Amino acid sequence: MRIGIAKRSLAEAAGMLERIAPAKASQPVLGQLLVEAREKTLRLRASSGELDLELRPAAEVEGEGAVLVPAVLFSQLVRALPGEYAELRTVPEGLELEGGSFRTRLAVADAEAFPAFPEPGGTPVKLPGEVLARAIGRVRYAAAHEEYRAIFRGIQLELRSDRLRAVATDGFRLAVFDAPGVSGPDLKPVIPARAADELVRVLKEADGEVALYPDASRVVAVGPRFRMALSLMEGSFPDYERVIPAQFALEATVDAEALRQAIERVRVVADRQSQRVDLAFGEGRVELAAEGEYGSGREELPLELSGETPMVVAYNAQYLIDALKGLKGAAHLRLSGPTSPSLLTGEEEPGYLAVVVPLRV
Amino acid sequence: MRIGIAKRSLAEAAGMLERIAPAKASQPVLGQLLVEAREKTLRLRASSGELDLELRPAAEVEGEGAVLVPAVLFSQLVRALPGEYAELRTVPEGLELEGGSFRTRLAVADAEAFPAFPEPGGTPVKLPGEVLARAIGRVRYAAAHEEYRAIFRGIQLELRSDRLRAVATDGFRLAVFDAPGVSGPDLKPVIPARAADELVRVLKEADGEVALYPDASRVVAVGPRFRMALSLMEGSFPDYERVIPAQFALEATVDAEALRQAIERVRVVADRQSQRVDLAFGEGRVELAAEGEYGSGREELPLELSGETPMVVAYNAQYLIDALKGLKGAAHLRLSGPTSPSLLTGEEEPGYLAVVVPLRV
Numbered sequence: 001m002r003i004g005i006a007k008r009s010l011a012e013a014a015g016m017l018e019r020i021a022p023a024k025a026s027q028p029v030l031g032q033l034l035v036e037a038r039e040k041t042l043r044l045r046a047s048s049g050e051l052d053l054e055l056r057p058a059a060e061v062e063g064e065g066a067v068l069v070p071a072v073l074f075s076q077l078v079r080a081l082p083g084e085y086a087e088l089r090t091v092p093e094g095l096e097l098e099g100g101s102f103r104t105r106l107a108v109a110d111a112e113a114f115p116a117f118p119e120p121g122g123t124p125v126k127l128p129g130e131v132l133a134r135a136i137g138r139v140r141y142a143a144a145h146e147e148y149r150a151i152f153r154g155i156q157l158e159l160r161s162d163r164l165r166a167v168a169t170d171g172f173r174l175a176v177f178d179a180p181g182v183s184g185p186d187l188k189p190v191i192p193a194r195a196a197d198e199l200v201r202v203l204k205e206a207d208g209e210v211a212l213y214p215d216a217s218r219v220v221a222v223g224p225r226f227r228m229a230l231s232l233m234e235g236s237f238p239d240y241e242r243v244i245p246a247q248f249a250l251e252a253t254v255d256a257e258a259l260r261q262a263i264e265r266v267r268v269v270a271d272r273q274s275q276r277v278d279l280a281f282g283e284g285r286v287e288l289a290a291e292g293e294y295g296s297g298r299e300e301l302p303l304e305l306s307g308e309t310p311m312v313v314a315y316n317a318q319y320l321i322d323a324l325k326g327l328k329g330a331a332h333l334r335l336s337g338p339t340s341p342s343l344l345t346g347e348e349e350p351g352y353l354a355v356v357v358p359l360r361v
Numbered sequence: 362m363r364i365g366i367a368k369r370s371l372a373e374a375a376g377m378l379e380r381i382a383p384a385k386a387s388q389p390v391l392g393q394l395l396v397e398a399r400e401k402t403l404r405l406r407a408s409s410g411e412l413d414l415e416l417r418p419a420a421e422v423e424g425e426g427a428v429l430v431p432a433v434l435f436s437q438l439v440r441a442l443p444g445e446y447a448e449l450r451t452v453p454e455g456l457e458l459e460g461g462s463f464r465t466r467l468a469v470a471d472a473e474a475f476p477a478f479p480e481p482g483g484t485p486v487k488l489p490g491e492v493l494a495r496a497i498g499r500v501r502y503a504a505a506h507e508e509y510r511a512i513f514r515g516i517q518l519e520l521r522s523d524r525l526r527a528v529a530t531d532g533f534r535l536a537v538f539d540a541p542g543v544s545g546p547d548l549k550p551v552i553p554a555r556a557a558d559e560l561v562r563v564l565k566e567a568d569g570e571v572a573l574y575p576d577a578s579r580v581v582a583v584g585p586r587f588r589m590a591l592s593l594m595e596g597s598f599p600d601y602e603r604v605i606p607a608q609f610a611l612e613a614t615v616d617a618e619a620l621r622q623a624i625e626r627v628r629v630v631a632d633r634q635s636q637r638v639d640l641a642f643g644e645g646r647v648e649l650a651a652e653g654e655y656g657s658g659r660e661e662l663p664l665e666l667s668g669e670t671p672m673v674v675a676y677n678a679q680y681l682i683d684a685l686k687g688l689k690g691a692a693h694l695r696l697s698g699p700t701s702p703s704l705l706t707g708e709e710e711p712g713y714l715a716v717v718v719p720l721r722v
Contacts, residue, residue, distance in 0.1 A: 073629065073655050080626040094656060102626045104658030265441040265463045268434065294434050295455060297465035 001037035001065035003088040007078070007099060009057040010086050012205065014075035017046035020053045020198060021071035029113045032068035033075075035088065035095065036111065037061045046071055047115050051195045052229040053202065054117055065090050066111035077104055118229040120213035120220035125159050125184040129210040129223055133203035135166035136196045138177040138352055141322040143193035144170035151235040155196045159184025159214065168193065169240050173319045174355040176244075189214045190233045202226050244355055245336040245343050250281060250307035252335070256327035256346060259286075260320075262299045266290045267317035269297040276359055277317040281335075282310035290317070313338045314359040320344075323354035362398035362426035364449040368439070368460060370418040371447050373566065375436035378407035381414045381559060382432035390474045393429035394436075396449065396456065397472065398422045407432055408476050412556045413590040414563065415478055426451050427472035438465055479590040481574035481581035486520050486545040490571040490584055494564035496527035497557045499538040499713055502683040504554035505531035512596040516557045520545025520575065529554065530601050534680045535716040537605075550575045551594045563587050605716055606697040606704050611642060611668035613696070617688035617707055620647075621681075623660045627651045628678035630658040637720055638678040642696075643671040651678070674699045675720040681705075684715035 017033055025031040027049070034045040042059040045052070067090060074097075078086065081099030089096045094108045136155060144152035148170055158165040164182040168175050191199075199221060203210065206223045213220040220229045266277055270290035280287045284305060289298040313335060324331060327346035334343040344354040378394055386392040388410070395406040403420040406413070428451060435458075439447065442460030450457040455469045497516060505513035509531055519526040525543040529536050552560075560582060564571065567584045574581040581590045627638055631651035641648045645666060650659040674696060685692060688707035695704040705715040 070655050076629045077626075077658070080629050082622065082626065100660075101662070102623070102658065102660040104627075104630055104656060106630070106656035107654075261443065262463070265438075265443065266465075268437045268441050269465055269467070293468075294431050295465055295467035297438070297463065299461075299463040301462070 001088075001090050002062040003037060003042050003059050005042065005057060005059035005086055005088070007081050007084055007086045009059070011075075011078045011081075013044050013055040013057045014071075014078045016055060016198075016202060016205070017044055017053060018071050018075040019201075020046040020048050020051055022048050023072065029068070029109070029115070031071055032109060032114065033071040034066060034068055034111055034114045036066040037064050038066075045114070045117065049115075050192070050231040051198060052115070052117055053198065054227050055202075056225045058225075067095050067108035068111050068114060069095055069106045069108055074106065077106075117227065118218060118220060120222060120227070120229075122213055122215060123185065124211035124213045124222070125164075125182065126209050126211045127164060127179070127182045129203040129206050129208060131164070131179045131182070132210055132212075132221075133200045135164060135177045135179050136200050138326070139166045139168040139175035140193060140196065140200075141168070141325070142170060142173050142175035142354070143168040151190065151233055151237055153193055154190040154233040154237065155193050156188055156190045156237045157212075157219070159187045159189075159212070161186065167237070167240060169238060171238070172316070172357050173323065174240050174243060175323070176240075176353050178351040180351070184212075185214075187214050188237065189219050190235075190237050191219060191230045192233055195230045199228055199230065202228060243341055243357075244353070245334070245341045248307065248334040248336050248343070250305065250309065250311050250335040252281060252286065252303050252305050252333045253330050254286070254301060254303035254333065256324050256329065256331035258301060259331065260324040260327075262288050262301055263317050263320050263324075266297045266299055267321075269295050270317055274359060275317045276314050277320070278312055278314050280310060280312045281305060307335075311335060311338060313342065315342075315356060316359060319356045323356055327352075362449075362451050363423040364398060364403050364420050366403065366418060366420035366447055366449070368442050368445055368447045370420070372436075372439045372442075374405050374416040374418045375432075375439045377416060377559075377563060377566070378405055378414060379432050379436040380562075381407040381409050381412055383409050384433065390429070390470070390476070392432055393470060393475065394432040395427060395429055395472055395475045397427040398425050399427070406475070406478065410476075411553070411592040412559060413476070413478055414559065415588050416563075417586045419586075428456050428469035429472055429475060430456055430467050430469055435467065438467075478588065479579060479581060481583060481588070481590075483574055483576060484546065485572035485574045485583070486525075486543065487570050487572045488525060488540070488543045490564040490567055490569060492525070492540045492543065493571055493573075493582075494561045496525055496538045496540050497561050499687070500527045500529040500536035501554060501557065501561075502529070502686070503531060503534050503536035503715070504529040512551065512594055512598055514554055515551040515594040515598065516554050517549055517551045517598045518573075518580070520548045520550075520573070522547065528598070528601060530599060532599070533677070533718050534684065535601050535604060536684070537601075537714050539712040541712070545573075546575075548575050549598065550580050551596075551598050552580060552591045553594055556591045560589055560591065563589060604702055604718075605714070606695070606702045609668065609695040609697055609704070611666065611670065611672050611696040613642060613647065613664050613666050613694045614691050615647070615662060615664035615694065617685050617690065617692035619662060620692065621685040621688075623649050623662055624678050624681050624685075627658045627660055628682075630656050631678055635720060636678045637675050638681070639673055639675050641671060641673045642666060668696075672696060672699060674703065676703075676717060677720060680717045684717055688713075
């Protein structure tokens, strides 16, 4: 095979795939990149075992063939290429990569050893790629880190008859994003948040529609120039709807960015462990206060209030900051009380809601 | 005391000082920042024990006083301040910091505990700060990392009657930069490269002349709004002049950036341990070649040659890249043979020379 391709396209694809191929793979074949020419199309593929990604960047392709090359090294080489244009050629000794006056020859491994791409089946749900990327991106922060129960490290995609919903929660906070106008078969696959990050990365590069094929063990996403198979997480996702509060004692409207920045400041002196920041609501203002080992800090913000005042609620500062991040304009903070969950929504972002559980005082 | 200051100036100063104050100090007082108002001047000071820095940012100062605050926390708080203007005040409970609607109060420690700034003595050498920064910055790369003999981790500043010279070497390569027009007392203090980095940082923010006061145990640098005391390294600096080659078998003239970029590419496939890249000089060109576990790479560059060809010399790619970095236009590479040191100079950078010892073939 012989492939001519814009260096930038090849570098972008190799960079994306390099992220999937595990640096220290349990099976050496997973550290490899599959370079395949078939049906006049270049296919580049990597697999982490849990996550498979195939990219088909625009290229001129002659002949057919498939080889494995080390993913990280290949990506480094492509990035370093001079000029605008790259050529790939299989030769008896391996794979040749050429750009400008630079030429390299890589030892290759047998492509047969590479895991097959999981074939999608059933009826797909189709939606604009940017809607899917936005839904995942909007709730991602609320998924848990390593130390929590596995299912909390997932993002639930709810495919319903009237919408797509993305949900993430770590048990202390919850984020939900609804994208209307999408119709699905009433399934709720839970995908690992880290795999979802890679899907978002791919979607941001790809224009157009994406088709999701969910089945019992995975979701396959198929776009114009890529396909990605994400293994589902096992276990049942928490019954989150019951923690979304419906009755409120106090409702505040405040500029989202101003509130976030004020919390960022006050939390610098907060207790390092708890990250506790107190919000004292009263008479057209909220006073933020924190106190830690080295001192104390406070700041006042004007806001619109209706309901029971005064009320003091303590939050983990990071949770509020995460929930507010990306919101512009007016945010509505609805409190059900100092110890029960608070609801946060943004006026300019319909579809998004966040729940933050206050700290026990 | 009561201090009014532009937030940006305070944040810059605190950021610089935070770098000096060790995060995990052997003596807790070294993690502190001294905030002092004296003679209508704000003085901010940090010490690592080996390196003392005092900054005097422009400020409005009322009263006198001195307190210690945690350096990292103070810097974080200042960075987070809203608005353009900050106010510092001592109050009975500590130090108050205010900006916009944000106010914080920090617990303070007794300023008496802070080490005194080493007083400079003797006759100083005066030179433009940018010349000193440039001299150090130009040779810094050749100083050794942790694993080498201590003295190789230093930069020698040679103060002579007709010039300042900065020198660094790790035993495998050498960098020298001469700044003419500076006259000194014929001293050769060796300062730790890491301390020198901090001096360069400070000099880049400070305009104007800097006075160096070298003595037996330290160099004190005094600028318009700062002073810094750097402890000298012990031991004798290598007799580097004898490794600078004076006779050459081959002389090549090549575009510095083109050569560096070509080496960067070829080295991607080089042996990871040795980083070996072969340069084969012949007939108006050099061919760069490397070979490693995963494959091989080569690239050809045109150049002007005079002397014995063909000649093949093997280098550690990183050493050549470092030596070439920052050079623009034509570079002269003078070879004394395949196993003896090579000399590199840049046409547009008089004063700079680098020596790289080839790898044993």
